[in-house]
Amino acid sequence: xxxxxxxxxxxxxxxxxxxxxxxxxxxxxxxxxxxxxxxxxxxxxxxxxxxxxxxxxxxxxxxxxxxxxxxxxxxxxxxxxxxxxxxxxxxxxxxxxxxxxxxxxxxxxxxxxxxxxxxxxxxxxxxxxxxxxxxxxxxxxxxxxxxxxxxxxxxxxxxxxxxxxxxxxxxxxxxxxxxxxxxxxxxxxxxxxxxxxxxxxxxxxxxxxxxxxxxxxxxxxxxxxxxxxx
Amino acid sequence: xxxxxxxxxxxxxxxxxxxxxxxxxxxxxxxxxxxxxxxxxxxxxxxxxxxxxxxxxxxxxxxxxxxxxxxxxxxxxxxxxxxxxxxxxxxxxxxxxxxxxxxxxxxxxxxxxxxxxxxxxxxxxxxxxxxxxxxxxxxxxxxxxxxxxxxxxxxxxxxxxxxxxxxxxxxxxxxxxxxxxxxxxxxxxxxxxxxxxxxxxxxxxxxxxxxxxxxxxxxxxxxxxxxxxx
DNA sequence: TGCAATTATGGTCACTACGACAAGAACTAT
DNA sequence: ATAGTTCTTGTCGTAGTGACCATAATTGCA
Numbered sequence: 001x002x003x004x005x006x007x008x009x010x011x012x013x014x015x016x017x018x019x020x021x022x023x024x025x026x027x028x029x030x031x032x033x034x035x036x037x038x039x040x041x042x043x044x045x046x047x048x049x050x051x052x053x054x055x056x057x058x059x060x061x062x063x064x065x066x067x068x069x070x071x072x073x074x075x076x077x078x079x080x081x082x083x084x085x086x087x088x089x090x091x092x093x094x095x096x097x098x099x100x101x102x103x104x105x106x107x108x109x110x111x112x113x114x115x116x117x118x119x120x121x122x123x124x125x126x127x128x129x130x131x132x133x134x135x136x137x138x139x140x141x142x143x144x145x146x147x148x149x150x151x152x153x154x155x156x157x158x159x160x161x162x163x164x165x166x167x168x169x170x171x172x173x174x175x176x177x178x179x180x181x182x183x184x185x186x187x188x189x190x191x192x193x194x195x196x197x198x199x200x201x202x203x204x205x206x207x208x209x210x211x212x213x214x215x216x217x218x219x220x221x222x223x224x225x226x227x228x229x230x
Numbered sequence: 231x232x233x234x235x236x237x238x239x240x241x242x243x244x245x246x247x248x249x250x251x252x253x254x255x256x257x258x259x260x261x262x263x264x265x266x267x268x269x270x271x272x273x274x275x276x277x278x279x280x281x282x283x284x285x286x287x288x289x290x291x292x293x294x295x296x297x298x299x300x301x302x303x304x305x306x307x308x309x310x311x312x313x314x315x316x317x318x319x320x321x322x323x324x325x326x327x328x329x330x331x332x333x334x335x336x337x338x339x340x341x342x343x344x345x346x347x348x349x350x351x352x353x354x355x356x357x358x359x360x361x362x363x364x365x366x367x368x369x370x371x372x373x374x375x376x377x378x379x380x381x382x383x384x385x386x387x388x389x390x391x392x393x394x395x396x397x398x399x400x401x402x403x404x405x406x407x408x409x410x411x412x413x414x415x416x417x418x419x420x421x422x423x424x425x426x427x428x429x430x431x432x433x434x435x436x437x438x439x440x441x442x443x444x445x446x447x448x449x450x451x452x453x454x455x456x457x458x459x460x
Numbered sequence: 461t462g463c464a465a466t467t468a469t470g471g472t473c474a475c476t477a478c479g480a481c482a483a484g485a486a487c488t489a490t
Numbered sequence: 491a492t493a494g495t496t497c498t499t500g501t502c503g504t505a506g507t508g509a510c511c512a513t514a515a516t517t518g519c520a
Contacts, residue, residue, distance in 0.1 A: 011245040011282050011325075012245070012246075012282060012284060012285040013243035013244070013245070014244050014245070014246045014283070014328075015241040015244070016242075016246070016317070016328050052241055052242065053242070053244070053317070054242060055319075055326060056319050057319070058318055058319060059317040059318075059328070082314060082315065084312060085312065085315040087246070087288065087330065088289075089285075089286050089287070095241075098244075098246050098289070098328065098330070100315050100317065100328070164497090165497085165498090166496075181479070181480075181481090182496080182497075182498090183480090183482095183497090183498075183499080183500090184478075184479060184480085186497080186498065186499090187478095187498090188477090188478085204487065204488090206487095206488075206495080206496080207488040207489070207494065207495040207496065208486080208487060208488075208495040208496025208497065209486040209487050209495080209496050209497040210486070210496090211497055211498090212497085212498090224476095224478095227478090394468085395468080395469090396467075396468075411508070411510090412467080412468075412469085413468090413469070413470075413510085413511095414507070414508060414509085416468075416469065416470085417469090417470085417471095418506090418507085421506090434467095434515090434517085436466080436467080436516095437465065437466045437467065437516065437517040437518070438465085438467025438468065438515075438516060438517075439466085439467055439469075439514060439515040439516050440467090440468080440515070440516060441467080441468055442468085442469090454505095461520100462519100462520090463518100463519085464517100464519085465516105465517085465519095466515100466517080466518100467514100467515085467516080467517100468513100468514075468515080468516095469512100469513080469515100470511105470513075470514095471510100471511080471512075471513095472509105472510085472511075472512095473510090474507100474508095474509095475507080475508090475509105476505100476507080476508105477504100477505085477507100478503100478504080478506095479503095479504090479505105480501105480502090480503095480504105481500100481501085481502090482499105482500080482501075483498100483499085483501100484497100484498085484499075485497075485498070485499090486495100486496085486498100487494105487495080487496080487497095488494085488495075489492100489494080489495100490492085490493085490494100
């Protein structure tokens with residue numbers, strides 16, 4: 001072992017930031033929260049929300065703070081998990097920045113535009129040329145979210161507090177860009193213990209038979225999984 | 231947005247390290263590479279291999295370097311992936327350190343002890359009281375490895391270049407701490423395209439019918455998965 | 461030499477989960 | 491009333507699984 005690497009006075013100094021991939025579902029699209037950068041570098045281009053971590057701030061706290069700041073979302077009603085850390089020496093032109101990316105999944109906030117923030121369908125992001133390596137971070141976040149829908153109950157965190165099976169299905173369809181058989185989806189969701197809990201109430205919007213409503217159950221994992229179609 | 235957070239001269243300085251969870255399988259145990267710390271802090275206790283990232287070094291490069299350093303493992307023959315980043319303000323007594331943890335899966339290196347490094351069965355680690363938050367990092371790595379065996383072909387990276395189905399099965403059994411039905415495991419592995427490729431050769435060790443040997447296939451994902459028994 | 465033990469590999473069978481689809485239930489709109 | 495829409499339940503053929511049995515091909519020992 002190299003002794004020098006443990007000399008506290010001689011370690012290389014890095015800046016540490018958090019960047020957030022905040023996803024929501026507004027049928028029929030999976031959408032991401034983007035900010036128009038108001039200053040240099042990359043002024044005027046689109047970027048993920050984020051910022052420097054304070055000296056005494058935990059990483060997750062920094063992410064929670066940024067999330068509340070940009071969306072007004074109560075953290076309790078959202079899912080937030082660490083995504084991946086990006087630390088290429090070239091990723092920021094100014095200095096060596098290591099960014100810990102977080103993935104947030106929130107229910108439709110119904111506040112489309114606030115300040116210079118905007119929800120954008122993820123399929124339209126290509127045209128927006130994101131700043132830095134944010135396109136890569138976003139791609140990682142989208143794939144993580146799509147894959148977690150398969151084997152966890154996190155789909156419910158995209159839904160209203162009280163929702164119908166059809167609303168949950170529209171989450172899967174939007175996120176995966178597919179259509180799912182309503183009858184089979186219904187059967188699978190109800191067959192999984194702890195996925196959803198019936199409220200006893202029903203809800204009617206538009207034509208068709210009114211749907212029973214449910215709340216999120218207390219299970220985290222899905223056994224068996226809801227497999228993404230090929 | 232707070233303008234001050236983008237002033238390059240006023241960002242908080244962090245130290246960034248990589249820590250490695252290096253796993254191997256030596257039937258019947260899943261084992262991890264531990265180092266006895268030769269100096270303060272936590273001198274004399276066991277810890278995961280790791281070290282500071284150099285100013286112009288990519289995170290993966292730093293991890294690859296440390297892996298080669300400690301194990302002599304050729305990186306091509308091993309699997310290395312980013313695990314999770316740990317950055318609690320309290321995790322190191324000296325200063326604010328953010329550690330990017332990596333998970334490495336290597337075939338049995340046959341070199342049990344080199345210097346102050348040692349392979350330890352993961353079930354015996356509790357008794358060794360790891361330094362800092364390394365117990366948490368290790369637990370995260372073990373769970374990641376166990377779960378990736380289910381839905382990826384990474385089990386082969388714990389095997390010799392040419393291996394038998396039984397050797398692959400012993401990997402799963404060691405990692406999961408279970409026994410698996412040999413016949414059913416055999417059927418499932420061969421039913422998955424790209425998991426293993428037959429060599430046409432056989433290998434005999436000890437009594438019993440000689441087993442055909444295989445090399446790792448080019449598939450990454452397992453469809454359907456090999457589900458861990460409850 | 462021959463037999464027992466051992467491991468590899470192949471096969472059967474009942475059960476579960478699934479996709480495709482049909483059909484009934486309960487509403488809205490005209 | 492009737493058509494259209496959506497929710498919900500049911501049916502059926504197929505694929506995957508675990509438990510288990512059978513056979514193949516070797517080693518080790520009497």
